[in-house]
Amino acid sequence: MHVELLGLPRERAGVAELELEADTLGQLLMALAVRFPSFSELITADRLKPSFTANLNGDRFISDPRTQLGKGDSVLILSADAGG
């Protein structure tokens, strides 16, 4: 699936987007932490910390690590605080 990183998650990973394989959101986050060690500070176990959030295909926000992901999905990881 396609993974897009925005804001601080992009800073931590050092890339804006990449392709990864994972069946669930939890698996995806753990895969990102393995690929980018500094990304691990954004997660607790298989969940994003409260300051961060995930979005599926630009539509709905997801937080449950058991959320099923498909090969054609695009997952965005971003800061939850949108205040300006």
Added chain:
Amino acid sequence: MEKPAPFGYHGCYLRIDVSSGSVDRVPIPESVLRQFLGGSGLGAWLLLEEGNPSADALAPEAPLVFAFSPLVGSPLTTSAKFAVVSKSPLTDRINDSLASSGFAIAGKRCGCDAIVIVGRAAELSALIIDDGCVRLESADALRGAACQVTEAELKARLGADYQIASIGPAGENAVRYATISHDGRHAGRGGSGSVLGSKNIKAIALRGTQRSEWAHPRELTEYSRSLSKRSFGPATAKYRELGTATNLLTFNRLGALPTRNFQSGRFDEAVNISPEEIRTTHNRTRASCVACTIGCEHIYGIGDEPGVRLEYESLFALGSLCGVSNPNAVLRASRLCDDLGIDTISAGGTIAFAMECVERGWLDETWLTFGSGDAMLRAIELVGRREGIGDLLAEGSRRAAGTIGHGSIAFAPQVKGLEIPGYEPRALQTMALGFAVGARGADHNRSGAYEVDFSDKVDRRHVTLDAVRYAIETEDKAALMDSLIICKFLRGIFEDFYTEAADMLHRVSGWDTTADELRETARRIVGIKRQFNLMAGWTVDEDTLPARFLDTPLPSDPTAAISRQQLEALVSEYHRQRGW
């Protein structure tokens, strides 16, 4: 014998009539302080106490309130803030704007919890408050001076230990969205700068030595250390490392970035003006308000020109909203607004509205086109000086639409006259409700409902009545934060905000405040703002959005649509849950 002031307070406010020069030190009952705390809450109470809500916002008798808070001067991080509260000349409704830094601390050290200014000075003046002693000095030599120049010259004249809030040319010229500036920051929205200008006051200079005592100083210091330590964590890292401007690409990706006067939620050239791109081509430094450990300010340089603080709201308003993709134009426009003392959101909103009117052939200013950075800069300059088309645009988009006609009010990007911040309402519908019901109009600081849209609690493009309680929760929380006062950028570090807020207030004031009491306080503060608005003529018809948002799906994302009936149902449910 006079009862001593509660800990954390002086128990009084200064009432200054700049017409007569009279100064009164007016006691504030402890019950009022406990019910309204400080900042926005105390300011709203004083506004009702001192003024007539139906009076013109720019009339001499209309009060302008500077309200401090129990936490100001404490070691609590981000607590050096003050609220400016008045009737807005832009909305004719209540306006409370907040700003930060040394002015708040110096104001409280003048031995008062608030300063209320009424009247109109005989000539353009500086209001000087030296440890509670008040005098006026001519500021005629500063007529037309930029905010930063005024501040520097007054410090040179009076002494570097004075803290100064000032207006720029826009405030002198009654631009309806003029700001009050202090140390490069602004009490920005709703035109408080023109209210100060209407009193013929160019600047307020303060210094003082009077400190309020804390009820539990050792415990307060311990808690403050803990709070500061947590403020270095991941919950604030976004602000510290990237600043609010990093929202731009996120909002663009989600189709929620207002573009070309809300004609799209996506800006194809967004990356050009993103901080991620600008920082590769411009020098960047960081700064923070006094007594803040977050340090959210990111200042960008353009060659040898002075640096510019860049925030998301300025970036969207002067960038995508006007279709401008030249980063230097956006940075210069932001600096020009700072110098003139103009709210960047209302400036961008009103200019973008005018650009669309030009595009439709309803305004003759053919130079004022989407995408032209030069045109935007020229328009801002004209607004600040009220010259040419600037005289019309200085009125804000709602009044400008009234003059332009052709039904242009349908796409004037405002609620209650206040231009809409950088959140596309059709793509973020809990925020749409927050905008519609806001006491001061469309506002992202008084409603944090966007937080809900950025979560799995709602479907942001198809919200239901379930969203209402979330909108109320975020509005209440903001009211409390704006009255205590602490920075909203701390909100992510609290697991139970109301319990911690009660604890910090207890350490400062000694009151046995509970979380439930503060929830009630928050609702009371939201309620008193509504009470002011009711007395000023508010009707339920004002709690809505411009027709564009209700009649037309978002062109860049047709699934993002909010019907008139849907919004009316949300607003009605909001009023029901508020008990109004």
